[in-house]
Amino acid sequence: MTDTAVTDVPSEPSVKPTTDLGRIAADSASRRAKLELSEMVIRSENLDFFYDHSAQALFNVDIDVRRGQVVAFIGPSGCGKSTFLRTLNRMNDTIPNTRVEGLVKLDNVDIYSPDVDVVELRRRVGMVFQRPNPFPMSIYDNIAFGPRLHKKLSKSETDDLVEQCLRGAALWDETHDRLKSSALTLSGGQQQRLCIARALANDPEVLLLDEPCSALDPNSTAKIEDLIFELRGDYTIIIVTHNMQQAARVSDRTAFFLKGKLIEEDETTQIFTRPSHDETEAYITGRFG
């Protein structure tokens, strides 16, 4: 699954030095429009989010995420980017006294409508957390955890799936000879890749990564970034990060959040070279945040 070429991703032309800015912009815009119609995965409309009945954490967030892209959410601490991420697979439901207003659509279906099965939603929208959280069981059982919840698999099917997911998360070579040993024997970086592999085992469409590298050393971080690059195109990936170099390296598009509002969302090269808002520029040039 990792060798699929990443095509239809409109960020490539804008990286080149522009001789005819108008032509390229129009070209890329028309392509993007076409993608939005056919390939949109997640769309939020006028999304507000409240903690404790009243404390508003998100204000009127509108964003479109297209299939196969890597989107980075950046912003200072407490700006709502993680909260927004958690509305996308309804993980905020587990926090008492929270409220969502507005729409979040996955493949044009409102995920907050009463007839949506949260279990199925979370299968389709996988999530990896800030701190590696493997279950205290074997590597094998960690990977098989999700599939065993959702379908009946034979032993050999499970074996194949575990291998495929570990390969997909670039962890197979390190773990194939100790699948039965506890996942807690892995290093922090390996544990995080295991968590990604575990999420992949559910065959999700979207992968939400909530600061996946913040607890890891630079070496493990580089491996996760490589992995994100490999997965790009096969999965839609939304990554929350505090590390702007990481956002610039791995993402096709970047969204900048500030105080619960989405300030701007654009192609990553655009955000990092010619941001259209002063706050964005102030943040990425390190003047605050």
Add this chain to the structure above:
Amino acid sequence: MSQAVDKMLKLRENPNPPDVRGGVGVFFSGGALSCVLVAAIALFSLLFWRGAQAFWPRPLTEWKMENGQVFLVEEFETKADGSIRARIANREFQPGRLDFVAEQPELIASRSNPENAVRVERAENGPFHGYLLSEGLGDTGATGLNVKRPNGEEVFLPGDSVLRVQYPNQMSFFDRVGTWLANLGRFIIEKPREANTEGGVLSPLVGTALMVFLMTLMVMPFGVLAAVYLNEYAKDSWFTHVCRVAVNNLAGVPSIVFGVFGLGFLIYGLGDTIDHVLFGVGEGDPSIFGNPGLLWASVTMALLTVPVVVVATEEGLRAVPREQRDGALALGATRWEMLSRVILPGAKPGILTGAILAISRAAGEVAPLMLTGVVGLEQELPINAEPPFIHLQERFMHLGFHIYSVGFQSPNVEASEPLVYATASLLLVLVISLNLVAIRWRTKVRRSLQGR
């Protein structure tokens, strides 16, 4: 000058002199710990030493008294007033059937250890001390032993009452050790005989084990589920707060109160109703479940131990990190799947702690059992080959109560005194080994949860 240098060097050697201001605290806390250790060691050694003595084959000593009487005794100890406490045995020939005496040494003319003295262990009347003459036929034609009492009178012991014949004065040290081990083994695998003054403790041992087993079967699911509800499902409110306080207070209720509850509600209430509805027992008929018995004792014990299980399980549930709950939910687990596949396995050490505490408590508790099903002497084991194999409605014996009953309610308190120590040691060993097994198991589970 050089003195000053010496002084400086000395200071350098020990730049941080010990903080002597802590001395008083160290003295008292260390002293308290030593006291506790001494008390524990004294308890264990007294019980085990006195208990072990119960099975040691003592030599037989012939006492020729100043007044012409002759006894063949096992000498036990010299009392504070100088008299020697000894077992004469031959209970049926002694006035008042008392086979223990304490005599002043000056009343004993001579003491010797005749080689051919025998101790015959019998099914009734305790052991016989004397001399073996021959095996033969008695007046009624039954086979048996012709023996001579120490005073020369010849008696016939019918064979079916004779269990063992020993020559304690001919035994080497290793023979004694062998006999000691054999006696110890018989103590565990034999039922009590002669109103608990002789024989073993199989019945109380089986009764205790069965009661604890049934109690565990009942208390663990209920305690764990209650803790799961309190910790996982219930919202934090005054109601859960009151529940927690109530559960904690339940642990402090005196155990005899549970016994009264068991008798009043379970036996007379529930038991009578079951008899009436299921078995059609009418007024005046012998009741089946309306009597104290194994089932009600186990239920009462389960009620008594449910608080410790709830508290320990909650502790274990709280120890499961939030990340793992989130991880399970994010993979599309339902709440129940998250609970059963991640949280409960993660809370296993806490649950096992609850089980350890419950089992230790139940194995040692006596008071509520006296009201709900334990008796001093019950010939039948509550578990046997007769369907339904486990007789839940039957009364049973219990090690804790056995200690009391042997020590204070038996017709021959002195003869059974060593058995009290032996039984108490056995109870202690039982509880300690149950604990050790459970603790080892918990350590293993904890290790596997930590990935080691």
